[in-house]
Amino acid sequence: MRVFSFCGLVALLASAPAWGAGPNTCISCHAELDDEELVAPAKLMEQDIHSRQGFSCVSCHGGDATVDDEDESMDEAEGFIGKPGKAKVIELCGKCHSDGAFIGHYNPALRVDQVALYHTSVHGKRLKEGDTKVAACADCHGAHGILPANDPRSPVYASNVPKTCSRCHSDPTYMKGYGIPTDQFDKYSRSVHGRPLLEKGEMGPPACNDCHGNHGATPxxxxxxxxxxxxxxxxxxxxxxxxxxxxxxxxxxxxxxxxxxxxxxxxTPSDQMVGTEPPAVCIRCHGPDKFPKGFAGAGAIRASLDSLNNQYRAAEALVRRAERAGMEVGDALFDLHEAAGSITKARSTLHTFNPARVEEVRVAGTELAGKSSQKAQAALDELEFRRKGLALSLVVIVGLGFALFVKIRDIDKHRRRH
Ligand code: HEC
Ligand code: HEC
Ligand code: HEC
Ligand code: HEC
Ligand code: HEC
Ligand code: HEC
Ligand code: HEC
Ligand code: HEC
Ligand code: HEC
Incomplete structure (x- = not known):
């Protein structure tokens, strides 16, 4: 593959301003043509990352952008290449993007391994064998109006990647003959990762390229x-x-x-995934007669989880009751949250597949849930005590009132008699 030598780089830099400055006949003529396919590149060039650096049509297509005549401008003698085929695209983009010194001049942070990685991918290997249905640079990035990868409008921005890949991979007609499924997008978009990414734009979960690689797309x-x-x-x-x-x-x-x-x-994982009954995943391999130690272990881990959950729910019910009754439950809530943390920890610790380790977490969680229950119960007891106290004072007050009434009546009677 041809790469720029350092001298070529210097020459290119020296001539770079010429691309940005002055009239660009490729653009002025193409913008006025009738065919949308011929007009679009001219219109899109304005937003293209490359035009920001003064690159334009001739940087990729060659030709002469200073002459008005169609034939002279798009002259093969001037290096004009027209619409490049897929294999040619790799070479075209690669002539700049594989040249560290050249790219470094414009953007030192930009990687220059895209072409090298691409050749290791299934896409790259098949293209070498002559299969032009695979993705080349322009299929994922576009050819005109190319945007930085971190621009939310870019087709390779995380939340747009699944759609970009699925244009081919979810099209059964296009993918016919390869013998691979075409359900990746469909499944992914309903998964724990796809839902938050596609529906809420969350950037934490992986898009297709986080698992498959950006340029080395292999399973x-x-x-x-x-x-x-x-x-x-x-x-x-x-x-x-x-x-x-x-x-x-x-x-x-x-x-x-x-x-x-x-x-x-x-x-979304659930406790049902572990145990000795469907839908537990464990029974795919473990049974009373098949790797039985794991079968017993699965039962024990599930029992720990169930017990912890029950303790937690009981504590939660008590705390809520005390809360509804208007009691102060701050301390009990704190312990309850800690107990919830133990449940999360148990679900993670389960990956040791060591029942004793999960049981340890259960014991700690049960203790916290117990503490929370005790505090909520104390609040409820206090409420009961106050209620009883109130009733007693009511009786006393009514009694006193009555005694007073009797006394006043006696005094009245006494006065009237005199
Ligand atoms: C005076 C008008 C005019 C100028 C100037 C011009 N073009 Fe074109 N271009 C056309 C027309 C018309 C077509 C479609 C007919 C054809 O394919 O020859 C075309 C086709 C193309 C194609 C598609 C060729 C293919 O193989 O499908 C490319 C790429 C292209 N032009 C790039 C350029 C570039 C780069 C420049 C400047 C160096 C340029 N054009 C200058 C009018 C022009
Ligand atoms: C960064 C490189 C790059 C630049 C800059 C660029 N092109 Fe292209 N152009 C391509 C590639 C790659 C293709 C082939 C796209 C494909 O196969 O889908 C292409 C295809 C075309 C086509 C054929 C359109 C089609 O859909 O069949 C035309 C016309 C064209 N370019 C014109 C231009 C004009 C005019 C400019 C300047 C305004 C320009 N290009 C700038 C890379 C570039
Ligand atoms: C003439 C040299 C040249 C050619 C040819 C070229 N590029 Fe670039 N490209 C650059 C330079 C330089 C930058 C860095 C611009 C910047 O960061 O301001 C760049 C930036 C990019 C970026 C943005 C990277 C990012 O995330 O910041 C993408 C994507 C890109 N090019 C893709 C392509 C593709 C696809 C092709 C082929 C169709 C191509 N380039 C052809 C020189 C080139
Ligand atoms: C199968 C789709 C796909 C193909 C094919 C592809 N890219 Fe990319 N490219 C991506 C994705 C996805 C990212 C963004 C990764 C990210 O979010 O950082 C990317 C990022 C980039 C970047 C930004 C820097 C980096 O490496 O992260 C450049 C430059 C680039 N690609 C150039 C190219 C070139 C040149 C080719 C052709 C050799 C190419 N790409 C082929 C999907 C593709
Ligand atoms: C232009 C169409 C197109 C686009 C866009 C595309 N691919 Fe592909 N991809 C193909 C074709 C065709 C194959 C070859 C299938 C094969 O050989 O099994 C392939 C193969 C693959 C394979 C190897 C499958 C296997 O087991 O053989 C993976 C993985 C893959 N693509 C991932 C991706 C990802 C991820 C993206 C998006 C970032 C993407 N592709 C974008 C067309 C495309
Ligand atoms: C790029 C980072 C990333 C990669 C790679 C990744 N995940 Fe995730 N995963 C996440 C994030 C972030 C979430 C939380 C999503 C949400 O609900 O917002 C998550 C959620 C999950 C969940 C659900 C957790 C729960 O409590 O609901 C499971 C299970 C999971 N991932 C398993 C996997 C497996 C298996 C793989 C590998 C095949 C994998 N992840 C690869 C980031 C990643
Ligand atoms: C969490 C990681 C992860 C994410 C996200 C992911 N994949 Fe995959 N993908 C895999 C794994 C693992 C395999 C390998 C399956 C095997 O060989 O058993 C695979 C296999 C494939 C294959 C080969 C055919 C097949 O289905 O087995 C293609 C094509 C593919 N993925 C495309 C995609 C596309 C497109 C997306 C986005 C919509 C995507 N993947 C998202 C992990 C992921
Ligand atoms: C033998 C089966 C098995 C294997 C192997 C396994 N998990 Fe899990 N995983 C489970 C089960 C069962 C749960 C459900 C726990 C629950 O909710 O009770 C789970 C829950 C999870 C969760 C949510 C709970 C948490 O920890 O946040 C994540 C994330 C997760 N697994 C990721 C992974 C990753 C990453 C791997 C590989 C390193 C992996 N798992 C391997 C069975 C497995
Ligand atoms: C793909 C098959 C497979 C799945 C699914 C699977 N296991 Fe296992 N497990 C094994 C094999 C094989 C061993 C090692 C053989 C043995 O020592 O019994 C093992 C070992 C274990 C052990 C250690 C037994 C010992 O030696 O003390 C435990 C505990 C265990 N598994 C629990 C689980 C649990 C819980 C699940 C479900 C969440 C699960 N396994 C799912 C295959 C599997």
Missing amino acids: PGVSSLANVCGQCHPINNELVNQSPHKPAFEKMGIAACETCHRHHDIE
């Missing part, structure tokens, strides 16, 4: 998968790595997280 293999998930879920990853499943799954040649959670259609 993650068994060995790289836990690392993919582990980038964002380091605690789960750490615990699974120390668990008996790590060597067991390795021997079976299956991926750690994906085996229980799947990949495109990951659902």
